[in-house]
Structures are given as C-alpha cells and as structure tokens.
Amino acid sequence: MTESLDLHTFARRYCIDRIAYWHNKYRPIERNEINSIGSGRHKTTDAAYDIFPRYNILAEILLSVETLDSDNLPEFKKLAELLSNFGHSAKSDFTSNHDNSTAHSAEQEERYTFIEAVEKAAADGPGEQLPLPYRRVLAHSEVEQVRSDIATIWGATDDYWYPLREKSHPSLVAFDLGSIDEKRFLKYLCKFLSFGRDEKIFELREYGPSYQLDGRLAHPQYNGAEGYWCSPSNEWIVYCSHENTVTLGGTAVNFAIGKFKPLTI
Known part of the structure; x- marks a missing residue:
C-alpha cells in the first residue's frame, strides 16, 4: 500500500x-420507540437524537470519501486536505438543519471527531492498513x-424490467424469491458475484448512490x-425488483439453472 492508500483506507x-x-x-432505543408507537405514546427522545444523526452524517462522509478512486488517489498532502474537507461539507436531506439542538450537537461532534482522527492520522502517519x-x-x-450500455445490450431501461415488463433478451430467467429457498439462492448469487473475480462490477440503484465495487461488497437484494x-x-x-423477484441474464444464469425453479411466464 502507498501512504495515500493507507490514509484513504483509514478514513473508510x-x-x-x-x-x-x-x-x-x-437498536435498544429504537425498540423502545417502536413499542411506544404501539402504545400511542411515541416521542423521539433526546437519547435517540444523540445517536441517529451520528450514523447519518458518517454515512454521508463515507460516500464523499468513496467518491475518490482508491486505485488513483491524490498525493498524500492533498488527500489529507480533501478528507478533512469532507468532514466539514458532507450533507444530505437526513443531515444538517436539525430543529433539535441535541441532534445538531451530535452531528457536529461526529464531524469534528472524524476530522480530528484524519488529521491525526495524516500528521502521525496512518500506519500500515489492512486492505478493504x-x-x-x-x-x-x-x-x-x-x-445506456445495459439498455442497448439487455433492453433494461430506467423503468421496471423483466419479469415486470416484456422479456427483452433471450437469456433472461426470473425467479420469485417467495417460491424458492431465498437464503440458498442469495448465497449462490453472492458467490457468483464475488468468487474468483478480478474485475470490479457495477451496482446501480433506482435512487441513492451507485457504485463500482469488488463483488464481495455487493448486496444483490431489493432494499427499498x-x-x-x-x-x-x-x-x-x-436485476432485483420490488416484487421480490430476481432476474438473471447472460452467464449469471448458469449458477441457478437446475438448482432453482424459475418463474413461468
């Protein structure tokens, strides 16, 4: 690892x-709040306001950090400056402009804790980091x-795709997760995405961030x-749809044929 990669890995x-x-x-606070909703006494507590803004802002900082290509990072001093700036500037609809003072303080504290950690790692040296x-x-x-590429090659547009729309490529096979052993199917699918693959794959979501990533980090499931x-x-x-179906095309079909019963359409 280069020193820049060590620092980037440290921040991630x-x-x-x-x-x-x-x-x-x-989690225990969330359970208590769910119970209070059921009893009609729900009120977001200060304990909750002191926690969820922290992981929300950290998620936004991580997104900013991961806009940088770890295979092509800036030189060390510039990288340290960028990472520190991410701590200041990262934001989304779930962060900033909190009406609650506890939430605002929690977010600001988490920002500055990240900035301090990165600046200390940059000053002292990040040390040799285990790769991510x-x-x-x-x-x-x-x-x-x-x-554009998947629309041209597979017929997959921004709209719903097979089996929610007509079949647009002869290799497509769809599976209803409610009708098969879902856990076993996803295990095989994750193995296909990660096993023995040097290439980095693409993950595109209906909304939210899309990635180029190591297949081991892929979560091929509908998540909203x-x-x-x-x-x-x-x-x-x-393709994973909101109807609890998974569509496979091309060589992805091979792991499932003979092991799982496809949808008949």
Whole structure:
C-alpha cells in the first residue's frame, strides 16, 4: 500500500466502524420507540437524537470519501486536505438543519471527531492498513453511461424490467424469491458475484448512490430501491425488483439453472 492508500483506507474503515458502533447503540432505543408507537405514546427522545444523526452524517462522509478512486488517489498532502474537507461539507436531506439542538450537537461532534482522527492520522502517519475491498461512488455521467450500455445490450431501461415488463433478451430467467429457498439462492448469487473475480462490477440503484465495487461488497437484494448489477464487459446482469423477484441474464444464469425453479411466464 502507498501512504495515500493507507490514509484513504483509514478514513473508510473509521466511518464503517463508527457507523456500525452507533447503529448498535441505537437498536435498544429504537425498540423502545417502536413499542411506544404501539402504545400511542411515541416521542423521539433526546437519547435517540444523540445517536441517529451520528450514523447519518458518517454515512454521508463515507460516500464523499468513496467518491475518490482508491486505485488513483491524490498525493498524500492533498488527500489529507480533501478528507478533512469532507468532514466539514458532507450533507444530505437526513443531515444538517436539525430543529433539535441535541441532534445538531451530535452531528457536529461526529464531524469534528472524524476530522480530528484524519488529521491525526495524516500528521502521525496512518500506519500500515489492512486492505478493504474496492468500492467507489460513480459520478452521474458514469451512471448514465452504464445505464445506456445495459439498455442497448439487455433492453433494461430506467423503468421496471423483466419479469415486470416484456422479456427483452433471450437469456433472461426470473425467479420469485417467495417460491424458492431465498437464503440458498442469495448465497449462490453472492458467490457468483464475488468468487474468483478480478474485475470490479457495477451496482446501480433506482435512487441513492451507485457504485463500482469488488463483488464481495455487493448486496444483490431489493432494499427499498430496485437494483442492477453487471460486469463491465456486460457478460451478465442481475436485476432485483420490488416484487421480490430476481432476474438473471447472460452467464449469471448458469449458477441457478437446475438448482432453482424459475418463474413461468
């Protein structure tokens, strides 16, 4: 690893670990609030306001950090400056402009804790970091190019796709996760996306960030946003819909045929 890559990896891991930490801290509070909703006594507590803004802002900082290509990073001093600036500037609809003073303070505290950690790592040296799998947030122009490619090759448009629309490529096979062993199917699918693959794949979502990433980081499931996964060479494609279906195309079909019963349409 270069020193720049070590610092970039440090920043990514810091955000990932802190997000997990604050999510774990929030779970018992969330359970209590769900129970209070059922009793008609729901009110977001100061304890909640002191936690969820933290993982929300960390998620936005991580997105900013991952706009940088870890295979082509700036020189160390410039990178340190960029990372520090991300701590100041990252924002979304879920962050900033909090009406609640506790939420505002929690977010600001988490921003400055990140900035301090990065600046200390830059000053002292980040040390040798264990590598993280590659993940980079795609620019809007890159997303548009990938969408154009899969529309041309597979017939997949920005709208719903097969089996919610007509079959647009002869290789397409769809599966209803409610009618098969979903856990086993997803295990095979994740193995296909990650096993023995040197190439970085694309993950496009209906909304939210889209990525180029190591297949080991792919989560090929509907998460509130429909998703496409494909190879840069477009040898295969995966589509997960809001109707609990998964569509496979190209060489992706091979792992499922004979193991899982496809939809008959």
